[in-house]
Amino acid sequence: MYMRSEMQNEGIMPNEFTLATGLKACSLCLALDLGKQMHAQAFKLGLLLDLFVGSALVDLYSKCGEMELASRTFFGMPEQNEVTWNVLLNGYAQAGDGIGVLKLFCCMMESDVKSSKFTLTTVLKGCANSKNLRQGQVIHSMIIKYGYEGDEFLGCGLVDTYSKCGMAIDALEVFKKIKKPDIVVWSAMITCLDQQGQSDESIKLFHLMRSISTRPNHYTICSLVSAATNMEDYQYGRSIHACVWKYGFETDISINNALVTMYMKSGCVNEGARLFESMIERDLVSWNTYLSGFHDSGMYDRSLTIFGHLLEDGFIPNMYTFIGILRSCSCLLDVHFGRQVHTHIIKNDLDDNDFVQTALIDMYAKCMCMEDADVAFNRLSSRDLFTWTVIITSHAQTNQGEKALSYFRQMQQEGVKPNEFTLAGCLSGCSSLASLEGGQQLHSMVFKRGHLSDMFVGSALVDMYAKCGCMEEAETLFEALICRDTVAWNTIICGYSQNGQGNKALEAFQMMLDEGISPDEVTFIGILSACSHQGLVEEGKKHFHSMYRDFGISPTVNHCACMVDILGRVGKFDELEDFIKKMQLSQHALIWETVLGACKMHGNLALGEKAGNKLIDLQPEKETNYILLSNIFATKGKWDDVKRIRTLMSSKGVKKEPGCSWVEANGQAHTFVSHDCSHPQIQEIHLKLEELDKELTAVGYVPKTEYVLHNVEETEKREYLRYHSERLALAFALINTSATKKIRILKNLRICGDCHDVMKLLSSITDREIVIRDVHRFHHFKSGACSCNDFW
Ligand SMILES: [Zn+2]
Ligand SMILES: [Zn+2]
Known part of the structure; x- marks a missing residue:
């Protein structure tokens, strides 16, 4: 090239030979720009039609990966010889353009040029890269026709093509015919068998290879370690590990990475860790292998530590690292660490990678951080079924x-x-x-x-x-x-029980046991509430005791609350107090809430007051606790106490939890908040409520204003009750749904006593079935009665 610039300086015109030599020099050092200048010069001098210059240009462009230029120059030449064909074919093969190779080969077949072994080897590379089995088979038959069968290079190409196309048996057929397979062919065949799930065959082949003293290379060993991993044959893996030492591969990173995976996957976590620690050199793959190894062994917190070490060692995590670590955060429900990982993801510009985003969504969703999950979900450029399912299911599970x-x-x-x-x-x-x-x-x-x-x-x-x-x-x-498993049985048992069909729940339980399905905690919640609903004290006790004795299930607070409910409902207060003492339940708000309900029903002022005070101690922020207690005083006409509770409530700064109800009409859910006037039909709704109020008064309804704790006038209290959210929902449903339809209302709080009365009366006045599901249970109102028998 130096010579050339000298020539130019001295004004000497290059001829075809100097140009061809110059171009060869360019292609050796991949000097594309200089080569293009020479191309222009050749054009000016009319030397472009020269075979040498043309070939040299094709060679240069192919080596530089400029396949379009190469091909244009090639087809511009007056004639093409075998060497130039091969140069171009090889260029396409090197560029990984299998289809380009095959197209070009078809053109070559149409010309008079005969294809050599070298051409066929190159074409096979193209077949392997584009996984073109049919073309590979055509080449195979040509090889047989030309008598090249058994050739090492062509055999290797065929083995490679067949294995990339997943045809292990054909690959093996070819392999057997190769006279003197070298280590590259051996490795290709061993890898092929391993990748096609025939790990044991690949191991057999390896033994054959060693028996004729062929020395394994890096690829052979990697494939064997992976074969041992796939077969979960830890003993064999260890013997390969010994081979690694024997052949001097102990510092090879990929082999060590494969070995770490092998140990981790076969449950030998400590050995894997020891090997990792002893590695002199590590790459990111090593770290990722190590990290996911601990995850797969269920040692999630270790993966978190490893992530820290990886950063300390100056490695920059990639997509696989992040996916691995996020999986561990999900399993640990550690959203705090997950957020730290998220900042690293942003720092490393991987926050628009869909795979990473999907892992983030999963992590946030599992940790119940639905807002973050939403943000991550909306960042996804394409959403597949998996991500949709994750986002839908997690919202459903978090009550959204x-x-x-x-x-x-x-x-x-x-x-x-x-x-x-x-x-x-x-x-x-x-x-x-x-x-x-x-x-x-x-x-x-x-x-x-x-x-x-x-x-x-x-x-x-x-x-x-x-x-x-x-x-x-x-x-x-x-x-x-x-097929009915425990979950399915629980669903039906709890369904009966919550809908006030206690007998059916108990029958279903017996059937479940008869079918040999084991009950779990949830089953017993269903059973015990069924007993409570039916007033079956003895049966309830029987089930409560058999829970642990017969099924090994320890009762939780929820089970105990059911027991308290069973005893309270029938007024067995002494036994109830003993039970609370014996089971050490006095610190649980749920228990006292249940007690309070029973005391209200039976007018037990003493215990009711105790329960109410306990409840206010435990949950001073909850409005319903004050209401429940004041109700008890109100039913006994103790107005001073009612007043005291009101003052107590306002002194504690209790905020009212807004009551909220949902009802469906014409395929759409409508939301109503107590006293909220934002609904478009609110005027109609208010008119309807006034009209209903008149009908209620006509049948002798008197509002239970003790359910209003605010210091307001009696008339205002009436107004206050009238606009409870479930009544707004009911009025709306009466206006907007057909007269035969059951009305279903969902409420976020417990229904108040006054609304409960009103619903009963309205079910007969309007002749409609009304179902209200509040936080505790179902109330099926029909012909003036409720399925809960006024106890909830
Ligand atoms: Zn109410
Ligand atoms: Zn009810």
């Missing part, structure tokens, strides 16, 4: 049914088809919302898509109908379930 369903609609708009998990997630969203219409739509979708026999979906459907208070539908679906 509305959001779950709106995501589901969005998913359908984007044309993504749900699977059984998505459908089950949506159904539990409907359950939490008591959205019967939404649930029914999903039911028909489940039916159309043929998921009805799926256990998840089946159980979710039963649950949805039960939570919407439709026990008949729940029952029919439950009976049709092909």
Whole structure:
């Protein structure tokens, strides 16, 4: 090149030979720009048609990966010889453009040029890269035709092509015919067998190879370690580890990484860790292997430490590192660490990587940080079924049914088809919302898509109908379930129990035991509340004792609260107090809340006062506690005490938790907050409520104003009760739904005593069935009575 510039300086014109030599020099040092200048010069001098100059240009462009230029120059040449064809073919193969190789080879076949072994080797490379089995088979038959069978290079190319196309048997056939396979072919064959899931065959081949004293290379050993890992043959893995030392590969990073994986996956975590610690050199793959090794062994907190060490050692985490560490954060429910990882993700510019985002969504969702999960979800450039399912299910599980369903609609708009998990997630969203219409739509979708026999979906459907208070539908679906596990039985038992069908719950429990299905904690909650509802004290006690004795389930506070409820409901207060003492329950608000309910029912002022004070001590911020206590005083006409409780409440600065109710009309859920006037139909609703009030007064209804704790005039108290959220919802439903339809209302708090009375009366006045699901249970109001028998 130096010579050339000298020539130029002295004004000497280059000829075809000097140009070709110059171009060769350019292609050796990949000097593309200089080469292009020479190309221009050759054009000016009319030397472009010269075979040498043309070939040299094709060679230069191919080596520099400029395949378009190379091919244009090539086809511009007046004639092409075998060497130039091969140069161009090889250029395409090097660029990894298998299809380009094959297209070019077809052109070559049409010309008179005969293809040599070298050409065929190059073409096979193209077949392997583009995984083109058919073309590979054509080349194979040409090899046989030309009598090249058994050739080492061609054999290696064929083995490679067949193995990349997943044809281990064909690869092996070719391999057997190679006269003197070198280590590259041996390795290719061993790797192929391992990757095609024939790890034991690959090990056999390795023994054969060693028996003819062929020395393994780096690739052979890596494949064998991976074979040992796949076969979970720890003993064999150890023997390969010994080979690593024997052949002097002990400092090879990839081999060590494979060995660490092997030890970790076979449960030898300590050996894996020891090997990792002893590695002189490590790369990011080593760290990632180590990190996910601990995750897979269930030692999640260790992965967190490893992540810290990795950063300390100055490594920059990649996508795999982040996915691995986020998985560990999810399992540990450690959102704090997860957030730190998130900042590293942003720092490393990986926050628009969909795989990383998906791992983030999963982590945030598992940790119940739904807002963060939403943000991550909205950043995704493309959402697949998996991510949709994660976001829908996690919203449903965190009681954000509305959001779950709106995501589901969005998913359908984007044309993504749900699977059984998505459908089950949506159904539990409907359950939490008591959205019967939404649930029914999903039911028909489940039916159309043929998921009805799926256990998840089946159980979710039963649950949805039960939570919407439709026990008949729940029952029919439950009976049709092909396989009924504990979860399915729990769903139906708790469904009966919450809907006030205690006898059926107990019957179902017996059937469950008869079918040999083991009950769990949830089953007993259902059973005990069923006993309480039916007033079955002895049976309740029997089940409570058998829980631990027969099934090894330790009673939780919730079970104890059921027991307290059973005893309280029938007025066995001495036994109840003994039970609380014996089970050491005095620090649990739930217990005292239950006691208070029983005291109110039986007018037990002494214990009621004790329970109320306890409750206020334990949860001074909760408004309902004050209401419950003041109700007890009010029923006994102790107005001074009522006043005292009111003052106490305002001195503690108790904030009212807004009552909120949901009701469905025409396929849409409507939300009502107490005293909220924002609903578009609010005027109509108020008129309806006034009209209903008149009818109520006509049948002798007197508002229980003791349920209002605010210091206001009596008339105002009446007004106050009238606009409780469930009444707004009811009025709305009466206006907007057909007269035969059951009205289903979901409420975020416990229904107040006054509303309970009103609902009973209105169910007969309006001749409508009203179902209210509050935080505790279902109230089915029908013809003036409620399924809870006025105890809740
Ligand atoms: Zn109320
Ligand atoms: Zn009720």
